[in-house]
Amino acid sequence: MRQIILSTFIWIAFGITALAQVTFNITSVPANTPDGAVLYAAGNFNGWEEGSSDYAFTAAADGTYTLTFEPDPGTLTFKFTRGSWATVEGNADGGFLPNRTLEYGGGQLEVDLEIVSWEGDSPGSSTAADNVTVVAEDFYMPQLDRNRRIWVYLPPDYTTSTTDYPVLYMHDGQNLFDAATAAFGEWEVDESLNALFENGDDGVIVVGIDNGGAARLDEYSPWVNPSYGGGEGEAYVDFIVETLKPHIDENYRTLPGRAHTGIMGSSMGGLISLYAAIEHQDIFSKAGIFSASFWFAEACYDHVGDRGKQEDMRIYMIAGAQEGSNGQQVADMMAMKQELLAAGFEESEIVAVGHPDGTHAEWYWKREFPAAYEWLFGNLTTGVSEDARDFMKGVEVFPNPGGDTVYIELPEEKPGLQCRVFTAEGKLVRLIQPDGQRMSLTGLPPATYLIGFYLKSGHSLGMKRLMVQK
The missing domain is CATH 3.40.50.1820 (Alpha/Beta hydrolase fold, catalytic domain)
Known part of the structure; x- marks a missing residue:
């Protein structure tokens, strides 16, 4: 009797295992899919092998593809390829498609899916500049x-x-x-x-x-x-x-x-x-x-x-x-x-x-x-960078530490020069057009700041460090 019970348990367990399977049905593929292309599933269930023969789809005469496999229950993460990551599926615009996910709780599961494009096959919607x-x-x-x-x-x-x-x-x-x-x-x-x-x-x-x-x-x-x-x-x-x-x-x-x-x-x-x-x-x-x-x-x-x-x-x-x-x-x-x-x-x-x-x-x-x-x-691009460095060498901000008012000494006139005051963390807190050599910092709490000097065009010349004390 014990042997019969054990045999029955083995057959029941085998039956449960056999029922633990997922079937992917790909019902449509892009029109430009090469004739005779072999499709593959790659995911966390096969170590992300993009062209594993164990996860190759079977093609049908009606243009559909089927793959049945036996993953462990859990979240399945995957993509479809034609055998390599260079031929991975894409989104509706031929762009990058995030990983697909499927919650699998065990047993038999059949899912119908579509491949809408192969990555890189853009339908003419590119926004990249000519350069x-x-x-x-x-x-x-x-x-x-x-x-x-x-x-x-x-x-x-x-x-x-x-x-x-x-x-x-x-x-x-x-x-x-x-x-x-x-x-x-x-x-x-x-x-x-x-x-x-x-x-x-x-x-x-x-x-x-x-x-x-x-x-x-x-x-x-x-x-x-x-x-x-x-x-x-x-x-x-x-x-x-x-x-x-x-x-x-x-x-x-x-x-x-x-x-x-x-x-x-x-x-x-x-x-x-x-x-x-x-x-x-x-x-x-x-x-x-x-x-x-x-x-x-x-x-x-x-x-x-x-x-x-x-x-x-x-x-x-x-x-x-x-x-x-x-x-x-x-x-x-x-x-x-x-x-x-x-x-x-x-x-x-x-x-x-x-x-x-x-x-x-x-x-x-x-x-x-x-x-x-x-x-x-800033100061590291070509063209005016050397001039900018020379300019900043002659810039003086005083007194430093300062209070509500500080003064700026410039080595030469810069029409339209603008000063931007940043916190030490880089947060912009004030835009200032210097009044001659005088710059008002009224309202700024005591802290260490960075004063950036910018041309009218927006090009950065450099920064000076300033400590404000009240």
């Missing part, structure tokens, strides 16, 4: 044995000048220039820089590096998060430093030195940007850190302390009070600022701004990009 091009769709990353699309923005006068330009490296290239490839809206980096150029800015080259989709979390952190991945960030940064930067410097008119090289990103891109800047202070002198995911790896704070200050830097951080619970993103940013100060960086090298309306979204980063760019690259 944005793709360096390569499949630029090889030897440190990771992967390929990636690389974008480049060139200043409007690049083809008609002989000027060498600073370079800013940015992550999540899909979201920087083109709405057709951006999942949640673009940063409009090209539009912002073109507008600044029209107002007197001398220009910068921007290199955009597409994220790796499912590999994004792994590549954007050198430290492993047990729940989310990571661990490939060092290799990813080595790719930028050892492979991509030399290629850009060789093929474009750049100012290759650290004084003219920056790195910028948001969210996980902010985390990897700070890591890159601190780890390679010999390469980067400036970093834009937007809504950084410092929570992903607490070791990022120790890394700053361990490496310490080796070179002068400019670090511009922003975070929104609407990010995280109870403004946690802003608190994390301010904790990082304190870590940077403890590591030897000066107040004047760090901007850390919290915005009450800031959310974890492209619209926020788009809005804040111009200010970050101007602060990071």
Whole structure:
């Protein structure tokens, strides 16, 4: 009897296991799908292998595709490909499509799905400016044995000048220039820089590096998060430093030195940007850190302390009070600022701004990009930069510490000169048109401030530090 009961239990268990399966039915694919293409599912149920034969769909004569597999219950995260991340599915505009998710509680589940486009197949809705091009769709990353699309923005006068330009490296290239490839809206980096150029800015080259989709979390952190991945960030940064930067410097008119090289990103891109800047202070002198995911790896704070200050830097951080619970993103940013100060960086090298309306979204980063760019690259662009440095050497602000009134001594007249007063954290608190040499600071509470000097065109000449006492 015991043997019969045991056998019955085995058959029941087998039956339950056999019923634990998910079937994906792809009911339609884009019209430009190649004849005979094999479709695959890649997700957290197969280690994100983009072309695994065990997860290949079976094509039917009516143009539909079917895949049945047996995942563990839980949240399934996945995408469809034609065998590689270079042929991954896209959104309705041919742009980046976030991971699909499906809550699977066990048993048999059948789901009908559609593939609306293949990423990169835009229906003509590109918003990229004419001075944005793709360096390569499949630029090889030897440190990771992967390929990636690389974008480049060139200043409007690049083809008609002989000027060498600073370079800013940015992550999540899909979201920087083109709405057709951006999942949640673009940063409009090209539009912002073109507008600044029209107002007197001398220009910068921007290199955009597409994220790796499912590999994004792994590549954007050198430290492993047990729940989310990571661990490939060092290799990813080595790719930028050892492979991509030399290629850009060789093929474009750049100012290759650290004084003219920056790195910028948001969210996980902010985390990897700070890591890159601190780890390679010999390469980067400036970093834009937007809504950084410092929570992903607490070791990022120790890394700053361990490496310490080796070179002068400019670090511009922003975070929104609407990010995280109870403004946690802003608190994390301010904790990082304190870590940077403890590591030897000066107040004047760090901007850390919290915005009450800031959310974890492209619209926020788009809005804040111009200010970050101007602060990071102020006095470092070509053309008038040397004149600006000479001008600022002769600027005196006194008394310092000061009270309600201070005086400015200029080495020469600058018609339309405007002064902008910032807190030490980089928050703009006052615009002032100097009355001769006199500048009123009435109403400003005692604190340390930065006074920025700007031409009528909006071009930054530089900053002076001022302590206000009452």
